[in-house]
Amino acid sequence: MALPATDDFNRANANPAGGNWSACTSGGNVKILSNRLSGAGSSDFVAYWNADTPNNDQYAKCLVPLSASYDGGPGVRVNYNNIHNGYFYNVGFGSISKITNGSWSVVLWGTTGTYSATSVYKLQAVGNALTTFQDSTQTGTSTDSSFPSGNLGIGGYATDIIIDDWEGGNVGGAASSILMPKHTYFSNLMSL
């Protein structure tokens, strides 16, 4: 499949989610529930999109329409060198967390912005810089060098976090959400 990858989770309930989603085995599983993605157990989960291998500079973004008071959100560089590694955006807490071989810690605390169920939350990794966005507004940035590469994914805790309309891709690659209508494309060409 080509990046950016997208998943709206609009399909029948499934536990585990299966398909293009693989849960890291030392964390909990993920499931499809009511056309959204959720944790399936009572522990932390990190899951990754198994259909594509992204570049090292990558992003993941999604809606987090429920449970803002809990933690979880889009994940990047999941599964680097170890089944339970990765960074994820704790949307409810306003932080970037990392799990390193089963050890959880906070890389950045206090991302800005006010939670909205309709906002798109994005975590981006470029070099050793991790940056969070709410819609198009940067909400935080810091440095961590643990994982130079890995898979696109999500992370969270148990069933606290519900994710919808996920997208993951390469930084600098085309974003599926900003496709231009054909007539705009051709009119731009004409003006060159």
Added chain:
Amino acid sequence: MTVRIYIMPIVETPANGLIYRGPKYIGIYAHGMQITTAETGLEELGPGMMDYGFQKVCMYIADVTPAQHSILSSKADVLSAPVNIDNNLTSGAVNTVKDFLELINIPAGWVTTFKTYRQVLRLIGWLFQFMQRLHAIYPHKLFDGQATLNTTYGQLTSEWQAALLQCGQSFGFDTSGLTSNTTLRTILKFMADKFNDQPLNCGLITL
């Protein structure tokens, strides 16, 4: 409120099948649960930190009140940087800083009165970045009670030797100068220097 920088211990608390790591004295609240309790007066501070890989040491940067700073700076196992980190270290501070860093396995022979606090913290920060990658490659503590800064490359296990090489090379560093007699003190300082004194974005502040 003032943004301040501390070098301080990490506490590790098992829960939910994970090891939760956070700055000592600062509470960890995750998943709607209080994993560790904050020292009285520090409840409002968050657990974000730059860890020294799996070593139980971190750089903690927070926007603190005078009262919060007073609590943190009174701890014997916390090293506080001054507000103005662009001043040079005094000779007294050099001794304090060197003793403190060496005790927690951070090579510090290079700290002199010719350095500003920013320069010292920046190099420590890059050393932490190196150690983060090293421990993601080989997930054990390098300084586990047996190895010290004076341990040589040749005395390390083959797994650690391979991890050090892989880690350095993953950053694009030339590791050909490493010999069996090179100490960890030299290797770690060498690796941190290879980051070329680049500014280091630490969230609330750039070193």
